Ligand SMILES: Nc1ncnc2c1ncn2[C@@H]1O[C@H](COP(=O)(O)OP(=O)(O)OP(=O)(O)O)[C@@H](O)[C@H]1O
């Protein structure tokens with residue numbers, strides 16, 4: 001796909017992986033009816049690690065990261081986030097969602113609220129932050145994603161790229177220590193992809209733990225500490241970007257890479 | 264711009280057909296034709312009617328309004344005695360129509376919301392019951408439902424001496440529904456004042472709690488506090504002033520009930536039919552409104568840590584209401600207009616007392632029809648003005 005979007009020749013940004021485990025999945029299984037969508041997933045993510053997940057459509061990438069903040073419920077196995085075990089306890093789910101931000105392919109901004117209100121809603125109502133404080137936090141974040149001048153507009157008045165940057169700011173307003181991205185640039189016109197990827201690169205540089213489902217291989221090469229390849233509900237292969245792209249082990253990975261690079 | 268150059272009026276060499284194909288000429292032309300037709304029809308009707316009236320030796324005008332109407336009205340919200348003026352009959356009719364329509368609108372809205380939300384329930388049985396309710400009731404004529412409730416239910420109730428009763432306070436029989444009537448005693452006014460004070464205090468408290476939340480982030484249990492003030496204060500005042508309220512209980516005297524307040528069977532049947540029929544439409548509007556908000560909105564709210572209740576209140580309902588309110592309000596207008604089917608079961612609404620009895624007696628058809636139309640139109644127009652205003656406020660801003 002768009003190898004050129006992020007300068008793939010550019011230096012791989014410095015990694016800041018610590019040995020503290022923030023996400024741990026062991027033997028996670030999930031079914032939709034009879035359809036086995038996640039099969040025995042084992043995954044350990046360390047603080048500050050940047051993981052890119054790729055794989056063919058329908059392989060379970062979205063389902064996997066949506067299990068991490070309980071937008072989907074897994075049926076077997078254990079998920080731990082920041083030491084909290086994901087179970088039916090609502091307190092645990094709240095605690096996990098407070099620490100995990102998510103950015104969606106379709107942005108999912110709240111269309112009835114201004115950009116600023118989108119960013120202050122959760123801090124005010126979930127964190128009980130004073131409105132003025134929430135607004136100043138939000139403005140700082142909007143500056144970071146480079147659209148402070150749009151604060152008073154409504155999402156419908158922005159371009160796709162701007163909306164996705166607002167969505168990132170909205171997530172960051174809750175001060176998460178893990179960010180999940182589900183194909184954040186797939187709904188964007190080509191000329192807007194890089195403005196979103198730039199923001200994500202900046203976030204990576206700041207040391208955020210990130211799990212990114214994307215087909216932007218340039219981004220993967222530049223940012224990822226680890227690339228995970230999924231197919232048919234399994235993690236088929238995981239490796240550093242260098243090894244993954246230059247020396248893939250499995251045939252399925254080779255096939256996938258040849259298809260995606262053929263574009 | 265292109266239009267301007269092509270068909271611009273100062274080009275001398277334009278043929279008639281070219282002129283007729285100019286879109287601005289067209290729109291003026293169409294409006295002129297409509298205006299001429301309307302004026303011609305109105306003129307014809309006016310001349311024709313005044314000739315007819317003259318031929319029969321009748322006068323047009325509203326003088327008849329002050330003369331007495333000799334008939335009696337079976338049941339009315341406003342006080343009425345036979346011999347009151349025709350204008351009074353008009354007001355009594357309006358009172359009866361508004362009474363049934365107002366109660367029906369409130370009940371329709373509540374029931375509609377309930378059924379609409381039930382239809383979206385994850386529980387299969389609840390969802391099925393709600394969807395059968397909607398489908399059956401929307402697909403049978405309202406008149407049929409009114410007649411059903413009147414003829415097959417309320418007319419077949421037992422006679423007064425065999426009344427169905429609830430706690431010996433409420434009685435239902437083939438003469439109507441009887442309920443205890445409150446009789447305020449000395450000093451009850453103080454309790455009424457306390458109610459007003461409590462409403463004001465509750466509102467002020469909510470504003471304060473919201474401001475404090477925004478200023479400091481601290482939350483205050485505004486809902487429960489408000490509820491406490493709203494009920495607690497009037498109750499306290501009521502008790503302190505010596506509970507100055509008694510009830511007039513309905514009681515069987517001879518063949519009928521005396522005392523209390525009552526509504527006739529026709530009122531019950533009409534109200535029930537209007538509520539049940541329109542709540543089915545209301546339920547559909549509510550369901551469609553909630554479904555129009557994409558699931559992604561819920562997911563985004565959840566991922567930000569909002570609990571389901573807050574997600575509903577801050578994200579889903581504000582968006583759903585944009586889709587729910589317009590059909591809801593046109594539903595309200597339909598309730599008002601359809602209440603005129605009262606005539607089929609003899610409930611004395613505006614149409615029944617004024618367009619039937621009064622019109623037959625006085626003969627002033629045009630004036631009477633115009634007055635009745637004026638009433639329905641002003642109700643409908645005020646409702647739709649409120650709707651337009653609402654739509655303007657909540658319109659989504661897009662490019
Ligand atoms: N709610 C659901 N009910 C039933 N099947 C589902 C549901 N959601 C997803 N699936 C199925 O599960 C499989 C994995 O879906 P998932 O969205 O995780 O794939 P993906 O790897 O993210 O694909 P894509 O690249 O197209 O987004 C797909 O085959 C999909 O059809």
Ligand SMILES: [Mg+2]
Pocket residue numbers: 061062063182183
């Ligand atoms: Mg997906």
